[in-house]
Amino acid sequence: MSTAPLAADKPEMLRLEGVHKHFGSHHVLRNVSLSVRQGDKVVLCGPSGSGKSTLIRCINRLVSHDQGRVLVEGIEVSDHARDLELIRRDVGMVFQQFNLFPHLTILENCTLAPTWARKMGKKDAEALALSLLERVHIPDQAHKYPPQLSGGQQQRAAIARALCMKPKVMLFDEPTSALDPEMVKEVLDVMTELAAEGMTMICVTHEMGFARKVADQVVFMDKGEIVEEAPPEEFFTAPRNERTRQFLCQILSHE
Amino acid sequence: MSFKGKVFLVWMLLAACFAAFVASFDLKLSLIAEKLPFLLGLHLTPNGFIQGLPLTLFLCLAAMVFSTILGFLAALGRLSGNPLAYGLATFYTSFFRGTPLLVQLMLIYLGLPQLGPVPGAVPAGIIALSLCYGAYISEIFRAGIQAVPNGQREAAAALGLPRWLVMYKVILPQALKLIVPPLGAQFISMLKDSSLVSMVGLWEIMFLAQSYGRSSYRYMEMLLTAAVLYWLLSIVFEAIQARIEARFPQGRH
Ligand SMILES: Nc1ncnc2c1ncn2[C@@H]1O[C@H](COP(=O)(O)OP(=O)(O)OP(=O)(O)O)[C@@H](O)[C@H]1O
């Protein structure tokens, strides 16, 4: 299926097999298959409404697929509560709108899940949260409430919150689309650092500079299908599919 | 003169008119003085139970607790994808919002014994108030919970928090700000509706006012006393509600 030079010895983290999803009569995912190995960075792109968000939401079951299989570390994603708990602990997610909890401080945002879902002690959770806030370069914002931060800081706090669960995979759904242009870089820099540390990542983004630099694999979706899947140099210089070419023309002319 | 000063003047003027209107009834103030201690509940009933204002308060406090619990559960049912939970919740709210409290009270007091359990007047009153107000309160909870953006629920779920924790730690604290003001309004309305439970012979404020009025042929004195007591209680409730609302900072959203 893939021509990418993936290190075949690395264990598989994530697998989608013939996944279909309908919203009512609207066929949003059509026979989507994808395999992601440990440490892979996959960038997912495609026109609006092509099903990118739906695809990554199937991985942690914010959306339930109607056909096919989704496996995270070999565990099949289903409504089985215990499995779902295990999967969601290991799969971090960052949203376009940050979705920080406005009634909690940044530090409390970060410690909520570790203390309750990982049963970590309060002291340990706070130490971990502070070290991760340091890593996303906002240690001094720990005791503020989300609306007091800039968009870029909020998104970095959201990344730290997800990292506090020590996830094995991170899903990013257009993490920079809601940001003012001058704040995009600080978030992309954090994501690039995270990638360099070996995190397995799936990013929905139209930041093609980021894709070129960080991705092992670029996946292009259109109308619910994976149309093309290639390493970045091949994807950007020699796209095989006509729809990919059209999409790249549009995207790159805007850069 | 300041705005507040003028408003105070208007209030005083209206109070004077009200007093003049009341004075025209030729009230027998000695009767009020004689019966007020009973209405205030300073004496127990002949069989040693609380009466008057304390009983009214007791009925309301108990019904507040139960109606809030019921309302929350019914709201969860309304928001649930489970057809049994949804069906139960909608049937419950439809019936108790669609029928008069007085009828509900009678059905519970007179109807339940047909099925077996014979509720005393106090439990019957509390059950009726709780069921009726729980139905209204469920709508308040539902609206408050639904007003919290879905992204909050998704972010919490994606972090691996179990559903009850998502509700308890993320949704409810944010919904509460929207829930508290209308909830307080329901409680004040419940306070006044508790006068209806005098129908089953509970010696609360309204029951005493009517009985003393009947026995002395002086209804107006007793009804006015009851009115003033309810009014004062409402003012106290409102003050408490304002204190609670002030504890929810507005600036965090
Ligand atoms: N909860 C939902 N209910 C109904 N339809 C939905 C729902 N979520 C998504 N859709 C529809 O499914 C299609 C794919 O949506 P999706 O959000 O996955 O696209 P996307 O590729 O992420 O687009 P965008 O770039 O705009 O975020 C769209 O047509 C959308 O309207």
Ligand SMILES: [Mg+2]
């Ligand atoms: Mg999307």
